[in-house]
Amino acid sequence: MLAGLVVMLMLVPVVLLIGGYFLGKKNSEPGSWVLLEGWRKELSEQRQQIAEATHNATENINVLSRRLARLQAHVIRLDALGSRLTEIAELDQGEFDFSSQPAVGGPPGHIVDQRVAELPEFIKSLNRLAGQLDDRAQQLDLLETMLMNHGLQDEVMPAGRPVNNGWTSSYFGLRTDPFTGRKEHHKGVDFAGKMGSDIVSVAAGVVTWAGKRYGYGNLVEINHGNGYATRYGHAQKVLVNVGEKVKKGQLVALMGSTGRSTGPHVHFEVWHEGKVVDPMQYIRTAKQ
Numbered sequence: 001m002l003a004g005l006v007v008m009l010m011l012v013p014v015v016l017l018i019g020g021y022f023l024g025k026k027n028s029e030p031g032s033w034v035l036l037e038g039w040r041k042e043l044s045e046q047r048q049q050i051a052e053a054t055h056n057a058t059e060n061i062n063v064l065s066r067r068l069a070r071l072q073a074h075v076i077r078l079d080a081l082g083s084r085l086t087e088i089a090e091l092d093q094g095e096f097d098f099s100s101q102p103a104v105g106g107p108p109g110h111i112v113d114q115r116v117a118e119l120p121e122f123i124k125s126l127n128r129l130a131g132q133l134d135d136r137a138q139q140l141d142l143l144e145t146m147l148m149n150h151g152l153q154d155e156v157m158p159a160g161r162p163v164n165n166g167w168t169s170s171y172f173g174l175r176t177d178p179f180t181g182r183k184e185h186h187k188g189v190d191f192a193g194k195m196g197s198d199i200v201s202v203a204a205g206v207v208t209w210a211g212k213r214y215g216y217g218n219l220v221e222i223n224h225g226n227g228y229a230t231r232y233g234h235a236q237k238v239l240v241n242v243g244e245k246v247k248k249g250q251l252v253a254l255m256g257s258t259g260r261s262t263g264p265h266v267h268f269e270v271w272h273e274g275k276v277v278d279p280m281q282y283i284r285t286a287k288q
Contacts, residue, residue: 166193188269217259233267
């Protein structure tokens, strides 16, 4: 019995050692919790990839949205510009209606490809459309500038009479001076009328003189650009100031008889490139 007890006591550490070995080996093998952790990690990576893809798609959509917004702004601008050009050029409003789409049509054609356009092809088409719109905008801007310059040219070119009511009392050129009785060169054309009647500018420009001047009495001088200037003398009252912009046909003074004058009239002069010229050629221009 004593020997058996000694053997059992000796076997207990061995059994515990062997049991611990096998238990540790079993616990070291992968279990369900290891697989679960792997799945969680994989799911996290997939979620991150989906988030990145969603972010990229959102950025692309935002870029396309901004691009489309710019194109829509271009279209609105072109429509407004086209309508303005139609008004300036006095074109047929029905023929050039920029508020509606252009009329198109035709028989049905052969369908080349039924597939929906892929995104790269769509972007290429978008870029081509943007380039076409930019090109059209530049052309319309140039056309508008040309039309506006043409209109401004008509406005600043002296043409017409400086009075709405009155008659020609003296022409440009050689005449007998009413004060001395001698022959002299008359530098303008005189228009007689009622005291206080309107004196108007024959072209758009900027007032460079507005007040008394020797020989002219009360004088208005207007610079029209392109080397042109006009003078309106003997006014009863000047209605504009130096530096003021005036339009064609604008009232600038009232007819009077100030300065070297024998009665109510306006002495009208036209200057070009620093030289006085016959105003009649510009007066007749308005009648043509």
